Amino acid sequence: MAMIDKTTAMRDAIARIPDGASVMLGGFGVPGTPFCLIEELVRQGQKGLTIIKNDANETGMGVDWLLESGQVSKLVTSHIGLNPRAVKMMNAGEIEVEFAPQGILAERIRVAGAGVMGFVTDIGIGTDMAKGKVEVSVDGNVGLLEPALRADFALVHASKSDTFGNLVFSATARNFNPLIAMAADFTIAETETLLPAGEILPDEVHTPAPFVDQVVVMSSLPEVYGVVKR
Numbered sequence: 001m002a003m004i005d006k007t008t009a010m011r012d013a014i015a016r017i018p019d020g021a022s023v024m025l026g027g028f029g030v031p032g033t034p035f036c037l038i039e040e041l042v043r044q045g046q047k048g049l050t051i052i053k054n055d056a057n058e059t060g061m062g063v064d065w066l067l068e069s070g071q072v073s074k075l076v077t078s079h080i081g082l083n084p085r086a087v088k089m090m091n092a093g094e095i096e097v098e099f100a101p102q103g104i105l106a107e108r109i110r111v112a113g114a115g116v117m118g119f120v121t122d123i124g125i126g127t128d129m130a131k132g133k134v135e136v137s138v139d140g141n142v143g144l145l146e147p148a149l150r151a152d153f154a155l156v157h158a159s160k161s162d163t164f165g166n167l168v169f170s171a172t173a174r175n176f177n178p179l180i181a182m183a184a185d186f187t188i189a190e191t192e193t194l195l196p197a198g199e200i201l202p203d204e205v206h207t208p209a210p211f212v213d214q215v216v217v218m219s220s221l222p223e224v225y226g227v228v229k230r
Helices: 010-014 035-044 063-068 084-091 102-113 177-183
Strands: 022-025 049-052 072-077 096-099 118-121 135-138 141-147 151-162 184-195 214-217
Touching (some): 010 035, 010 184, 010 214
Parallel strands (some): 022 151, 049 072, 151 184
Antiparallel strands (some): 135 141
């Protein structure tokens, strides 16, 4: 039986995202951020988006494009300090920002992908982080209930993919990408290199194809990716 070919035109893949959707973005700063997919999302102009990403990128790239175009209603992130626009929009009440410490954010996404409703942690007890959260007693110890974090869509950047959607990430560009690919209802991957199904060895696969719905082949690697030739 032939493997499904999941390759799709970028415009068609992003066109699946409706107004008001929640969208997870891979990346830690620049590495692993799917800039080409984000750029197409800006071009198409979907509004009222909830963006979930480790950070808000810097001025003039990634999340900042979405903020500048007025497409974001809520941002779920660990920090925005490198993006003055995000800080200004938050302070002006133009966007809602939900902060989560980086490790907590990653674990909320991970457990969503694992099919778990949430997890209990003692991190943040007695601080502002605990405000509004449910306290849970486990073996006499008090913890905070952190809910799983899912999204309608995940956009990831891979260095290699086969036509079936098995993904390989390069070095630190792996970061949040495998987690969000598992925690979204629909995952779109942009890839630098496309290979026939079966050309990626099983031990090399970082995200298995069942978690990937569509693959977009990049025609080039724009300067914003800041990658030195490997």
